[in-house]
Amino acid sequence: MSPVRRLPVEEPGDRTRLPLAGDTPVCHYFEAGRCRSCTLIETPAAQQLRDKEERCRALLPGVPEQAWLPTVPGGVRDFRNKAKLVVGGRPGRVTLGILGPDGAGVDLRDCLIQQPAIRAMIPDLARFIEQTGLPPYDVPKRRGELKFVHVTVSPSEELMLRFVVRSAQALEVLRDRLPQLRRAVPAATVVSVNLLPEHKAVLEGEREELLLGSSLAMDTGAGFALHLRPQSFFQTNTGVARALYAQAAEWIGFAGPDSLWDLYCGVGGFALHCAGSVRSVLGVEISEEAVRSARRSAREAGITARFEAGDATAFALGSEEIPEAVIVNPPRRGIGGELAGWLEEAHGIRHVVYSSCNPESLAVDLAAMPSLAVREARVFDMFPHTRHLEVAVLLERR
Template sequence: MQCDYFDAGLCRSCTLMGQPYAQQLAAKEARVRSLLEPFAVGASWLPPVASSESGFRAKAKMVVGGTVEHPTLGILDGQGRGVDLRHCGIIDPRILAAFPALIAAITRMGLEPYDVPARQGELKHLIVTVAASGDLMMRFVVRSEASVASIRSHLTWLTDAVPQLVVVTANIHPEHKAVLEGEVEHVLTTESMLRMRVGNVDLLVRPQSFVQTNTAIAGALYRQAAQWLDELGAQSVWDLYCGVGGFALHTARSGRSVVGVELSADAVASAELARDALFAEPSERQSIRFIAADATAFALGSTADAVPDVVIVNPPRRGLGTPLAEWLQTSGPRHVIYSSCNPESLARDLAAMPGYTVTRARVLDMFPQSTHLEAITLLERV
């Protein structure tokens, strides 16, 4: 893939830009194989799952710079000035198509872009997510409640200009700190969730819910886990760090008990709604439960007879951590499916779980043009 921004030195976020894609994918798989070699003796490695090289990002997190009259969407340079990336080639084209109207909306609303060095201004970020259907969720990240009225007053104009907009919100982020968003979210549209078809199910995504940015690869990831569970004949499953229910809903089958555990009550509420929409029969719904709790505390607080046939774990980049890895080592089930966005922390967790060996593994290229990836492994107790 060729990128004018990268060639001009304006953006280096995609560190592998310009490298042949086949070379990128091979290097990612080699890296994961090398890290997992001590724990995967005799493992079956499935072919890596390739992504589209461009237009794969279903979520764009754009820093707003420039001025009210001439705003930029992109990143900040070393001096904290806006670098415009409104034609970024890795973003879904349906998001790019909405950018001209969103830029015009900033001017109409009088939202002054936040000046990081001067610590003044109002609008920090625009966060746009697209569903497979083409529906969009648009979030304005602003510093104060004062901006909400202006956004609301121009909402009809905005939705007329971008008919695909289903959800529009204002997120309040008053602090001067390097985080994307604040805690307070005002939903300004009738709809508060974006329905996203991922793999075989519709996920319901609220503004602050985590969702994988590469929808096609996320679907492949969830299908892989479901296939392994079917082959194992698992009748009971825990999905720890379940988010909005991607793994749990894909693994739900007649007669199978599934429990999803996620710290975010907001994500759990979304997962429950998606479950209810997916299964018409009350008996089917009852076999799939979602619990708002810390994954480690949930596992450590369980009784021996409650341990399921398989535990799915999909932790953040830092990995499972010592307490959960030790619980799996001493009390976990015969099989674990571990999905990881960080092969280094995956290897560290496997070292703390010598009672398991990797029997199957696969690399999925969630983030082309960068070194980031997703790896899914099937672990079996030795």
């Protein structure tokens, strides 16, 4: 077979840069010891990429050297489309950022890895929260109301705001104050409140109440938008996500299957980007919220693709049909032995695209599929300044 055409290397998050010293960004929060989330921020960006490449090569020794495509960098600043802000401080003087070692809030409203539209609105959001009178949740004392605000920004700079609160009383306060919030943050097109009454180390509860809008439209550069509902997942680096979807679409176009399954499809990103070259496309995702988002995106884009809610492994093992190609994008634990075994034994599947956020679990899963050889592989620096990454491989039946 002819080689797969290689995508150009882009720098999606590097349009505006921090002051650099050997490609090392300056973070005053890190220097002051107030936040250590970006553990690699003192390592030059180019060295971060080399280290991630070497880590993937070491964990995946069966991948031929010539199979590795150039890494897609994620930028040094302005790349995060999502902020998970812990609400701390006290009524009238809140902090928005993270929790410190003592359980007190640490204000990080000027964190420069966030996209500018997020940074610009945080002072207005903080003033709105202070005006509501809702007390921030005090973790050590286990009292208070407002726990988090999750903020997501689209490429068009529209915002989705999700308030995580302890009680229905806080929900009603925010519902009553919605007109004030819309004046304070006019870019907010989706607003919801999530109830998390328990004292536990999680970011949200099960109950979600929409106050404004229904979904945020994420333009991925492919001529259509992916719709995100409040509890839907989307990659945190829009530029790198675009490159990842484009790479998968190119690999599937090269493989030329008649039928494609996108397992762990989320809001349908891979399925919808690949649908143009495949007759039959099916996405499977356990989150009904994400499936609703995927169906809306397909409908509005005029793309013929089906989406079903269900467990990916159970669906595959219980199906009488076998597609010619499969895309898997599992959580950090990987696809597991059952699904890997099914892919290994389903000889009608000629190609698999595996996108992984954990090269360790990817290595385990690849070892369970010896009949599928890695034809090409690529690292995507979805999470600059950390050890986390995304790595995708194109597998071909031997």
